[in-house]
Amino acid sequence: MVQKPRGTRDFTPNLMRRRLAFENLLENKALAHGFKRVQTPIFESLDLFTAKSGAGVVKQLYAFQDKSERNLTLRPELTAPVMRMISEEMRSEPKPLRLSYFGQCFRYEESKKGRYREFFQYGVELIGATGPLAEAEVISLAIDMLDSCGLTNWEVRIGHVGILNDVLTGLGLSSEGQPESPIVSSMRLLDKGDWDGLKELFSTHGVDSSAIDNLRSLSELDGGAETLSSAREILSHMNIGTESIDELSQLLKVLHHLAPKAPSLKVNLCVARGLDYYTGMVFEVDVPELGGESQVLGGGSYKLLHLFGMEELDPSCGFGLGFDRVLLALESQAEKAGRSEVVPGETASPSTLVLPFRIESTNVLSLVKELRGAGHNVELDLRGKNIGKSLDWASKNGFTSVVIIGPQDLENSQCSVKNLISGDQNTVSLDVESISRII
Amino acid sequence: MVQKPRGTRDFTPNLMRRRLAFENLLENKALAHGFKRVQTPIFESLDLFTAKSGAGVVKQLYAFQDKSERNLTLRPELTAPVMRMISEEMRSEPKPLRLSYFGQCFRYEESKKGRYREFFQYGVELIGATGPLAEAEVISLAIDMLDSCGLTNWEVRIGHVGILNDVLTGLGLSSEGQPESPIVSSMRLLDKGDWDGLKELFSTHGVDSSAIDNLRSLSELDGGAETLSSAREILSHMNIGTESIDELSQLLKVLHHLAPKAPSLKVNLCVARGLDYYTGMVFEVDVPELGGESQVLGGGSYKLLHLFGMEELDPSCGFGLGFDRVLLALESQAEKAGRSEVVPGETASPSTLVLPFRIESTNVLSLVKELRGAGHNVELDLRGKNIGKSLDWASKNGFTSVVIIGPQDLENSQCSVKNLISGDQNTVSLDVESISRII
Numbered sequence: 001m002v003q004k005p006r007g008t009r010d011f012t013p014n015l016m017r018r019r020l021a022f023e024n025l026l027e028n029k030a031l032a033h034g035f036k037r038v039q040t041p042i043f044e045s046l047d048l049f050t051a052k053s054g055a056g057v058v059k060q061l062y063a064f065q066d067k068s069e070r071n072l073t074l075r076p077e078l079t080a081p082v083m084r085m086i087s088e089e090m091r092s093e094p095k096p097l098r099l100s101y102f103g104q105c106f107r108y109e110e111s112k113k114g115r116y117r118e119f120f121q122y123g124v125e126l127i128g129a130t131g132p133l134a135e136a137e138v139i140s141l142a143i144d145m146l147d148s149c150g151l152t153n154w155e156v157r158i159g160h161v162g163i164l165n166d167v168l169t170g171l172g173l174s175s176e177g178q179p180e181s182p183i184v185s186s187m188r189l190l191d192k193g194d195w196d197g198l199k200e201l202f203s204t205h206g207v208d209s210s211a212i213d214n215l216r217s218l219s220e221l222d223g224g225a226e227t228l229s230s231a232r233e234i235l236s237h238m239n240i241g242t243e244s245i246d247e248l249s250q251l252l253k254v255l256h257h258l259a260p261k262a263p264s265l266k267v268n269l270c271v272a273r274g275l276d277y278y279t280g281m282v283f284e285v286d287v288p289e290l291g292g293e294s295q296v297l298g299g300g301s302y303k304l305l306h307l308f309g310m311e312e313l314d315p316s317c318g319f320g321l322g323f324d325r326v327l328l329a330l331e332s333q334a335e336k337a338g339r340s341e342v343v344p345g346e347t348a349s350p351s352t353l354v355l356p357f358r359i360e361s362t363n364v365l366s367l368v369k370e371l372r373g374a375g376h377n378v379e380l381d382l383r384g385k386n387i388g389k390s391l392d393w394a395s396k397n398g399f400t401s402v403v404i405i406g407p408q409d410l411e412n413s414q415c416s417v418k419n420l421i422s423g424d425q426n427t428v429s430l431d432v433e434s435i436s437r438i439i
Numbered sequence: 440m441v442q443k444p445r446g447t448r449d450f451t452p453n454l455m456r457r458r459l460a461f462e463n464l465l466e467n468k469a470l471a472h473g474f475k476r477v478q479t480p481i482f483e484s485l486d487l488f489t490a491k492s493g494a495g496v497v498k499q500l501y502a503f504q505d506k507s508e509r510n511l512t513l514r515p516e517l518t519a520p521v522m523r524m525i526s527e528e529m530r531s532e533p534k535p536l537r538l539s540y541f542g543q544c545f546r547y548e549e550s551k552k553g554r555y556r557e558f559f560q561y562g563v564e565l566i567g568a569t570g571p572l573a574e575a576e577v578i579s580l581a582i583d584m585l586d587s588c589g590l591t592n593w594e595v596r597i598g599h600v601g602i603l604n605d606v607l608t609g610l611g612l613s614s615e616g617q618p619e620s621p622i623v624s625s626m627r628l629l630d631k632g633d634w635d636g637l638k639e640l641f642s643t644h645g646v647d648s649s650a651i652d653n654l655r656s657l658s659e660l661d662g663g664a665e666t667l668s669s670a671r672e673i674l675s676h677m678n679i680g681t682e683s684i685d686e687l688s689q690l691l692k693v694l695h696h697l698a699p700k701a702p703s704l705k706v707n708l709c710v711a712r713g714l715d716y717y718t719g720m721v722f723e724v725d726v727p728e729l730g731g732e733s734q735v736l737g738g739g740s741y742k743l744l745h746l747f748g749m750e751e752l753d754p755s756c757g758f759g760l761g762f763d764r765v766l767l768a769l770e771s772q773a774e775k776a777g778r779s780e781v782v783p784g785e786t787a788s789p790s791t792l793v794l795p796f797r798i799e800s801t802n803v804l805s806l807v808k809e810l811r812g813a814g815h816n817v818e819l820d821l822r823g824k825n826i827g828k829s830l831d832w833a834s835k836n837g838f839t840s841v842v843i844i845g846p847q848d849l850e851n852s853q854c855s856v857k858n859l860i861s862g863d864q865n866t867v868s869l870d871v872e873s874i875s876r877i878i
Contacts, residue, residue: 002487008480010524016476032811034818037455041447041557048441064503085449129821257804365696372471379473382568
């Protein structure tokens with residue numbers, strides 16, 4: 001028997017109702033902040049992702065050739081496709097652009113809980129505006145989204161790639177080099193906390209190892225906006241400019257107004273996001289109870305549009321939200337709290353089964369049609385079982401009411417309406433208005 | 440510069456708003472008829488489609504191997520994936536199931552207007568119920584969907600594969616044979632109107648060529664339900680049973696009650712849908728003005744679940760709606776009628792630009808946050824241009840109002856609200872309630 005491919009999922013009606021409610025909630029928040037949905041193809045030219053992330057990215061891609069031997073790949077993420085789209089379709093649109101997107105992405109890796117080969121990403125990009133106000137607009141949307149879906153126990157970590165970059169440049173390290181510059185290598189080691197590796201790299205490039213202590217102090221800073229003054233002291237001590245710290249400080253001030261309800265907000269100067277194209281502010285959201293795969297959202301300011309000859313739009317700012325991961329966290333939190341509703345708005349709207357009993361179904365078809373026309377969700381019974389079995393089936397299938405019409409009812413132009421939530425049963429006139437009032 | 444792959448499309452915000460409105464409209468109609476959304480992966484095992492449609496289907500597929508040399512393919516349609524899903528996830532769910540789906544499908548063929556390599560399909564399947572009532576429920580949903588999106592000048596053609604099947608079996612042709620049975624070959628020739636080909640096939644299989652005239656008369660029947668009595672006469676004359684005609688006749692009667700507003704509804708006994716798995720009623724919707732690619736919807740009763748060991752659920756009934764084709768038709772009809780709204784509900788909801796002018800933006804951030812919290816769609820201005828340029832930009836970007844706050848305003852706790860639709864400008868108190876009332 002053919003089965004679904006490894007690492008992919010099917011979504012049955014109950015799961016799908018939850019996912020649609022979540023998508024809807026994110027969409028409404030995006031619109032409230034001015035971000036408008038776009039959509040790009042499921043597959044792209046392979047070049048698009050190797051240009052952005054280097055050739056090493058190919059081993060995690062679903063890459064394939066089409067019948068004309070073009071190199072294509074299922075998209076692993078959505079930022080590069082959106083940049084390509086801007087270059088092809090939106091060059092002449094007035095900037096800034098606030099764009100949102102949602103869809104499947106694909107990554108060829110070992111599948112485990114919270115990591116799927118087909119996964120869903122929601123995200124936004126703010127193109128053609130930069131600075132603390134623009135960044136705060138993006139972060140406040142992320143916060144508003146997670147807050148409104150009812151997520152609890154989450155942390156935001158904010159950093160600025162420019163700070164480490166200034167320090168490492170100040171120490172004499174280069175941003176050039178293949179396959180990876182000494183600065184990028186250092187950031188990677190710092191992100192992992194690999195101090196021995198960093199010491200070795202510094203000595204290879206003739207950097208005084210005393211800088212290690214300062215970097216360690218920077219990385220150990222832990223707390224809110226107040227930690228920035230300690231960071232400023234360390235940088236002054238090293239004779240490094242503090243422009244990036246000033247930017248971050250201004251961002252935090254603005255964010256405080258735009259998202260005062262923000263949860264635990266931490267400054268972490270070693271958040272590097274593991275991606276070379278971030279150039280300024282970077283931020284991540286974690287839900288610690290998810291364990292090893294606890295990051296549910298990540299973003300920052302990046303330079304990518306120069307790859308498409310639109311240098312004037314760099315840097316931009318955006319984030320990607322792990323749709324599946326946030327749902328996993330919400331499901332686990334709802335279970336712990338004993339809540340049955342996982343995502344606000346996921347509850348099904350009322351629905352009615354119309355049950356002709358020992359009469360020709362043709363007698364109730366106009367009623368079915370008119371109830372639907374009046375805005376009700378209605379199924380015509382197709383099973384033709386007895387009333388007990390039909391009511392049982394209707395309960396199991398989530399109907400909220402059943403309209404029963406038997407031979408006597410038909411004669412008297414009436415019907416029985418059973419409310420499956422309260423258990424009440426009433427006899428009402430066999431017309432749309434009377435039935436509409438109680439279903 | 441990397442471009443989008445051939446035959447794929449990007450959707451910019453205006454196009455996407457239309458597509459989301461259309462999806463939403465279809466979704467609400469599906470729910471009104473009891474059909475609940477499911478979702479399956481973008482790629483499937485290649486076997487799934489060769490089992491359903493034969494090996495010949497591969498040349499039109501985006502088939503590829505993953506890194507473990509599994510044969511996968513981007514899905515070319517959604518019925519087979521939904522059947523697979525039912526066999527894996529919904530075996531024990533109480534039947535009948537009413538399922539709907541929406542998503543990208545992929546077909547490797549020459550791309551031209553109305554035919555894309557990545558295209559979108561919306562569809563439904565009614566599983567575990569059969570007969571005229573079930574079929575009418577499915578067709579009436581199709582009609583309700585197309586009617587409610589405002590489509591005009593469309594035709595429904597309804598046929599029944601069983602009628603031709605009974606005739607061809609009665610003539611002594613076999614339903615067995617590789618790669619294609621004589622019955623399937625005959626239906627294909629009839630669908631094309633290739634009478635010479637049919638004559639040749641009949642003589643190969645020793646069928647009396649006089650049957651050709653009767654078949655030609657059957658195929659020439661053109662009209663509504665009344666044509667079925669002529670068909671009945673032809674079959675009686677050939678000594679063929681009329682059970683399939685009786686079924687179709689009953690279906691038309693039921694449909695008349697469930698979808699009285701149906702447009703031009705034609706009976707066509709040679710609609711064979713070109714697919715071997717249809718076994719009973721088949722129907723198609725055409726919009727003739729689309730020209731060569733005029734079919735926008737197609738479906739019928741089919742047997743597929745036996746492929747998954749669920750013979751008891753055959754036959755089922757469903758349809759696929761060509762999302763892109765219907766949109767093409769709606770766009771062309773709106774243009775001809777001089778209407779700017781193509782899909783009901785596509786108009787953007789009101790949106791407001793908050794424009795701090797010669798004051799620190801930090802002064803208006805709480806206002807921005809609170810307006811969003813009150814349910815408004817709000818952007819903070821990030822361009823910092825003068826008022827004239829900003830109003831111009833806001834108009835071009837579809838904003839419906841602009842809230843302007845200058846130094847004097849801030850001092851007097853007031854602001855100017857410009858309505859970009861009417862052109863009116865008012866000074867109101869600088870609080871959420873006052874502003875909410877007029878944006």
